[in-house]
Amino acid sequence: MKTYKIAAIPGDGIGTEVVAAGVEVLDAIAARDGNIAFKFDHFDWGGEYYKKHGRMMPESGRDQIRKHDSILFGSAGHPEIPDHITLWGLRLAICQPFDQYANVRPTRILPGITSPLRHVTDKELDWVIVRENSEGEYAGVGGRVHQGSPLEAATDVAMFTRAGVERVMRFAFRLARARPRRLLTVVTKSNAQRHAMVMWDEIAAEIAREFPDVTWDKMLVDAMTMRMVMRPASIDTVVATNLHADILSDLAAALAGSLGIAPTGNINPERTFPSMFEPIHGSAFDIMGKGIANPIGTFWSAVMMLEHLGEKPAADRLMAAIERVTADPRCHTPDLGGRARTADVTAAVIDAIHGANQ
Numbered sequence: 001m002k003t004y005k006i007a008a009i010p011g012d013g014i015g016t017e018v019v020a021a022g023v024e025v026l027d028a029i030a031a032r033d034g035n036i037a038f039k040f041d042h043f044d045w046g047g048e049y050y051k052k053h054g055r056m057m058p059e060s061g062r063d064q065i066r067k068h069d070s071i072l073f074g075s076a077g078h079p080e081i082p083d084h085i086t087l088w089g090l091r092l093a094i095c096q097p098f099d100q101y102a103n104v105r106p107t108r109i110l111p112g113i114t115s116p117l118r119h120v121t122d123k124e125l126d127w128v129i130v131r132e133n134s135e136g137e138y139a140g141v142g143g144r145v146h147q148g149s150p151l152e153a154a155t156d157v158a159m160f161t162r163a164g165v166e167r168v169m170r171f172a173f174r175l176a177r178a179r180p181r182r183l184l185t186v187v188t189k190s191n192a193q194r195h196a197m198v199m200w201d202e203i204a205a206e207i208a209r210e211f212p213d214v215t216w217d218k219m220l221v222d223a224m225t226m227r228m229v230m231r232p233a234s235i236d237t238v239v240a241t242n243l244h245a246d247i248l249s250d251l252a253a254a255l256a257g258s259l260g261i262a263p264t265g266n267i268n269p270e271r272t273f274p275s276m277f278e279p280i281h282g283s284a285f286d287i288m289g290k291g292i293a294n295p296i297g298t299f300w301s302a303v304m305m306l307e308h309l310g311e312k313p314a315a316d317r318l319m320a321a322i323e324r325v326t327a328d329p330r331c332h333t334p335d336l337g338g339r340a341r342t343a344d345v346t347a348a349v350i351d352a353i354h355g356a357n358q
């Protein structure tokens with residue numbers, strides 16, 4: 001019996017609802033598997049913690065989770081606290097020091113889900129977006145001076161390092177090579193941004209030489225939005241900067257049916273630190289506390305976590321259970337046009353895990 005130590009950090013809003021559901025489903029997968037178990041440690045960090053302690057997580061927070069096998073995260077975002085405080089104080093405070101530099105975002109149209117793109121089926125939209133997750137536009141470099149005066153000025157400096165670009169390119173090429181189509185699109189903006197983005201392109205071309213079996217192309221980010229909508233089947237694996245991929249992956253999630261379905265893994269490929277898995281959606285203030293959040297994005301993130309832990313059979317079984325449930329419109333939450341509640345979807349996935357033929 002292998003026991004994995006998982007740090008569960010639900011954060012705020014619907015993060016608490018979907019992570020609770022994710023924990024239930026992972027326990028069901030372990031019970032079904034028989035050879036694995038999870039030991040969850042729950043951390044109440046986030047906006048409510050901030051209101052009591054003046055910070056999003058304790059100073060020793062990272063030390064408390066450094067030795068865990070993985071982190072299951074909900075959302076950082078609280079209606080009473082500015083977003084840059086919640087994001088930098090919790091999510092980025094984990095991602096950056098733990099060097100989770102590859103943010104991996106698979107997008108597929110699951111059975112039973114209709115894409116807002118007319119005539120597009122599951123086979124035509126099967127992407128993985130790799131987002132550079134440690135530097136670029138979200139490096140945190142910049143400053144603000146003369147606040148309140150007419151001379152007020154502010155900068156956010158996009159910082160790209162050769163080491164940072166090389167490692168994310170190599171990760172993306174490797175991932176593209178592991179997928180059947182061996183096709184990678186490098187997203188850029190080197191027409192307008194003539195320093196860092198030109199280096200980004202040059203490094204992509206250098207790394208490409210290490211992967212002669214991967215076909216790759218280059219696309220300006222604005223044109224990429226059009227290609228995602230007009231020619232989705234021409235895309236397989238994508239690599240983009242922190243900002244570009246942040247935006248493109250929300251578009252991807254919407255094209256696949258709902259933000260509530262989309263998963264992500266913040267991966268530290270060298271495994272020096274735990275990796276963190278979370279739905280890509282946020283706290284969803286408009287529906288929090290109502291029990292109608294779609295938990296599928298969290299369940300799919302749990303699939304990615306199982307894959308990362310090397311538990312492929314359990315990962316496949318959970319993904320199959322998710323697809324059985326999405327195929328049934330009675331299990332659709334309101335974001336998918338249905339009437340099911342978070343608890344209904346969770347119970348259905350657990351049933352499917354224990355069901356026959358799996």
Ligand code: NAD
Nearest residue numbers: 075076077078083259260280281282283284287293294335
């Ligand atoms: P959001 O993802 O919270 O919500 C966008 C819309 O999608 C809302 O209408 C919401 O109801 C819907 N939605 C999202 N997830 C859903 C789900 N699982 N089921 C059903 N509907 C769902 O984005 P936002 O409104 O821009 O942000 C709200 C807060 O969350 C902000 O504080 C923001 O900073 C934070 N946020 C955090 C993260 C994160 O921690 N990874 C990501 C995005 C936003």
Ligand code: MN
Nearest residue numbers: 246247250280
């Ligand atoms: Mn985002």
